[in-house]
Amino acid sequence: MSHTVSFISLGCAKNQVDCEQMMYLMAQAGYEISPEPENVDLVVINTCGFIDAAKSEAIEQILATAQKKAEGLVGRILVTGCLAQRYQQEILTELPEVDGVLGTGSYYDIVSAAEQVLAGTVVQEYGSVHTAARETGRILTTPEHYSYLKIAEGCDNCCAFCVIPKLRGKFRSRKLEDLEAEARRLAQSGTRELIVVAQDSSRYGIDLYGRRMLPELLRRLCRIEGLHWIRVHYTYPDELSDELIEVLAAEPKIVKYLDIPIQHVNDTILRRMNRRGNKAYLEGLFAKLRARIPGLVLRTSLIAGLPGEGEAEFEELCQFLRRQKLERVGVFAFSPEEGTPAARMDYPDPEIARHRVELIEELQSEVLDAWHVSLFDRNLEVLVEDWDGRCYYGRSYADSPGIDGSVRFESEREHRPGDFVQVKILGAEDGELTGREVDFV
Numbered sequence: 001m002s003h004t005v006s007f008i009s010l011g012c013a014k015n016q017v018d019c020e021q022m023m024y025l026m027a028q029a030g031y032e033i034s035p036e037p038e039n040v041d042l043v044v045i046n047t048c049g050f051i052d053a054a055k056s057e058a059i060e061q062i063l064a065t066a067q068k069k070a071e072g073l074v075g076r077i078l079v080t081g082c083l084a085q086r087y088q089q090e091i092l093t094e095l096p097e098v099d100g101v102l103g104t105g106s107y108y109d110i111v112s113a114a115e116q117v118l119a120g121t122v123v124q125e126y127g128s129v130h131t132a133a134r135e136t137g138r139i140l141t142t143p144e145h146y147s148y149l150k151i152a153e154g155c156d157n158c159c160a161f162c163v164i165p166k167l168r169g170k171f172r173s174r175k176l177e178d179l180e181a182e183a184r185r186l187a188q189s190g191t192r193e194l195i196v197v198a199q200d201s202s203r204y205g206i207d208l209y210g211r212r213m214l215p216e217l218l219r220r221l222c223r224i225e226g227l228h229w230i231r232v233h234y235t236y237p238d239e240l241s242d243e244l245i246e247v248l249a250a251e252p253k254i255v256k257y258l259d260i261p262i263q264h265v266n267d268t269i270l271r272r273m274n275r276r277g278n279k280a281y282l283e284g285l286f287a288k289l290r291a292r293i294p295g296l297v298l299r300t301s302l303i304a305g306l307p308g309e310g311e312a313e314f315e316e317l318c319q320f321l322r323r324q325k326l327e328r329v330g331v332f333a334f335s336p337e338e339g340t341p342a343a344r345m346d347y348p349d350p351e352i353a354r355h356r357v358e359l360i361e362e363l364q365s366e367v368l369d370a371w372h373v374s375l376f377d378r379n380l381e382v383l384v385e386d387w388d389g390r391c392y393y394g395r396s397y398a399d400s401p402g403i404d405g406s407v408r409f410e411s412e413r414e415h416r417p418g419d420f421v422q423v424k425i426l427g428a429e430d431g432e433l434t435g436r437e438v439d440f441v
């Protein structure tokens with residue numbers, strides 16, 4: 001009789017893809033994959049561990065699963081992912097309910113690790129974090145109509161506040177032909193929206209081909225039948241070449257949405273955080289992008305309370321946001337991560353950092369409201385996601401799943417998740433656009 005295993009994946013989409021690959025390897029080895037982490041022989045918790053909030057979430061999940069183990073609903077617990085890589089000794093000593101730990105360099109050894117854990121052996125395996133990606137299948141955990149394409153692993157940027165290069169290793173691109181083949185398989189399995197992810201997507205190819213190959217990759221992905229939308233996440237500001245901007249502008253399948261984490265805009269802070277580029281460069285880049293790609297939605301990530309951020313530097317960031325009117329902004333409070341240069345620097349009180357996060361969120365909600373009003377009476381293409389009994393939910397080109405908003409709309413027609421419809425935007429409520437389906441013109 002085959003063993004049952006359930007997977008819980010935390011953190012980013014890249015981690016989710018790793019989890020999907022582990023699920024595939026386990027299913028190939030004859031394990032029964034259970035959607036529910038109860039009444040199973042093994043639970044694999046694929047953790048995130050790059051900032052405090054993520055670490056707390058992972059530990060809470062491990063403790064909740066340990067409780068089920070104590071109640072006899074779970075046989076064994078295997079912890080994988082970034083928290084496992086980062087706290088190699090602490091996890092087993094401080095969480096004795098855990099039966100095994102697998103680092104980020106050992107995902108492909110999930111089957112042998114599971115066998116050992118189920119046989120009662122406590123596993124601790126940490127392969128090199130620079131391990132080359134292995135081409136393997138995936139069991140998709142996203143709804144059928146969209147999926148992620150992880151084009152590379154690791155990061156060479158070494159921002160002073162970030163532990164990811166330590167946890168995920170140096171930047172390693174996957175081969176163009178492997179990515180094309182995977183994207184074709186995803187399209188054949190029903191993917192309509194393909195979301196390109198990596199720690200730094202704009203660097204794709206530099207290690208393997210000696211030059212940036214994201215433009216070429218995107219052109220190839222756009223030729224794949226069945227894919228309707230291609231979305232690009234995690235680009236680094238000074239890696240956005242004119243060639244890439246041209247492809248983003250010219251290819252109709254590539255949604256006019258771009259994610260460019262900038263973290264801050266003050267030149268001294270950027271320099272101390274080992275971030276390339278300065279405020280003038282960012283302003284020039286955003287102006288160039290908006291001029292070349294009409295209707296472009298810009299997403300960024302910011303950190304409030306970084307070392308060196310006083311009232312003046314924070315106000316400078318707010319002024320930049322008021323001027324740039326970025327449509328999508330994720331903001332986090334600085335988390336001094338042990339082992340990073342930034343953690344050894346003086347930084348504002350965490351309470352001040354949290355308050356600055358709130359101030360940026362308030363500022364951005366005004367930007368969002370004004371932008372929503374600018375969309376009234378416009379028709380937007382919407383990817384249908386759900387029906388709540390009264391109206392449909394979906395996402396426009398401006399909405400990436402799980403992090404942005406959605407569009408709620410009425411329709412006389414029947415739709416299935418994955419359908420593309422045209423919606424006339426009539427209003428906005430609680431940060432969401434509302435409207436009515438109209439015919440494609």
Ligand code: SF4
Nearest residue numbers: 155157158159162164
């Ligand atoms: S680019 Fe992103 S993943 Fe890479 S070091 Fe900087 S913050 Fe971390």
